[in-house]
Amino acid sequence: MSTRKRLSPADSRRVALQAAREILIDCGPQAVTLKAVAARVGRTHSNLLHHFGSAAGLQKALAGHLGQTVCATIEDAVSARRAGIGSAREIVDLVFDAFDREGAGALASWMTISGNEDALDPIFDAIHTLVERIGSDDNECVVLREATMLLVLQALGQATIGTSLADSLDLPPGHARDLATRQLELLLPRGNGQSEMREREVTTSAAGV
Numbered sequence: 058m059s060t061r062k063r064l065s066p067a068d069s070r071r072v073a074l075q076a077a078r079e080i081l082i083d084c085g086p087q088a089v090t091l092k093a094v095a096a097r098v099g100r101t102h103s104n105l106l107h108h109f110g111s112a113a114g115l116q117k118a119l120a121g122h123l124g125q126t127v128c129a130t131i132e133d134a135v136s137a138r139r140a141g142i143g144s145a146r147e148i149v150d151l152v153f154d155a156f157d158r159e160g161a162g163a164l165a166s167w168m169t170i171s172g173n174e175d176a177l178d179p180i181f182d183a184i185h186t187l188v189e190r191i192g193s194d195d196n197e198c199v200v201l202r203e204a205t206m207l208l209v210l211q212a213l214g215q216a217t218i219g220t221s222l223a224d225s226l227d228l229p230p231g232h233a234r235d236l237a238t239r240q241l242e243l244l245l246p247r248g249n250g251q252s253e254m255r256e257r258e259v260t261t262s263a264a265g266v
Contacts, residue, residue, distance in 0.1 A: 070108050072098050074122045077115060081160040086167035091115055113173050120164060121179025127155040128187040145241040149234050153212045162216025184209065204244040211237045 076097040077089050084093075090112050091105040109115040130151050137143030156162035165177055188201045214222075215233045223232055 066108070069100070069104070070118075073100070073105060073108060073115075074119055077119045078122065078160070081119065081164055082158070086116070086160070086164045089116055089119065089164075116164065116168055116173065117175075117179060120161075120168070120177055121183065123155065123159065123161045123164070124180035124183030127152070127159070127161065128183045130155075132187055132190070146234070146238045149208065149237045149241060152208050153215055153234055153237070156209075156212040156216040162213050165213060166217055200244055204241055207240060207244070208237060 073094050076094050080088050080093055080097065091102055091109065094100075094115065095102050095105045105115070109118055131148060134143055134148045134151055138145065138148065156165075161180070165180070168177060184205055188198060188205055211233060219233050220230055223230055
């Protein structure tokens with residue numbers, strides 16, 4: 058008799074997406090298949106097919122999962138910055154890590170190359186929702202959109218060619234993050250003056266000045 062725990066559809070989907078995220082980080086986007094995820098979570102291929110429809114559906118769901126997770130973390134960081142206890146560098150690191158270490162950049166590149174660009178829509182939807190939620194007025198929303206677009210493009214570029222490009226220009230590997238931090242400081246609404254002073258000190262130290 059099988060002792061495998063019976064999960065609700067929502068829990069089964071959540072467990073599968075977590076496994077897909079682990080495979081993405083460990084093995085790359087090309088390894089994120091229904092068969093691989095089913096093997097990792099101890100489910101059947103047909104079970105995963107029921108939840109996601111296809112490998113492309115799985116990747117699209119994973120993109121949405123990553124987008125929502127990353128945006129929730131960024132929202133907390135932005136709120137902390139406004140309160141004077143956070144820094145632009147913390148936000149930059151969160152976004153850059155999401156596209157690099159967490160695999161969102163590799164997933165985005167893979168889906169674009171494979172002709173599955175619409176699978177990125179959940180990431181864009183999550184980012185749009187984030188901007189609309191944390192923007193207190195129309196002017197601030199415009200600034201947040203500009204800052205978000207700049208930061209996401211920089212993070213995606215860093216995840217794909219950033220290290221090689223920095224090396225070819227004789228720049229340190231983390232230089233893209235330093236540049237992004239300085240730009241975000243100019244665009245993103247800030248907290249109190251004391252926080253701004255601390256942030257300038259941290260940024261200067263990180264840049265090695």
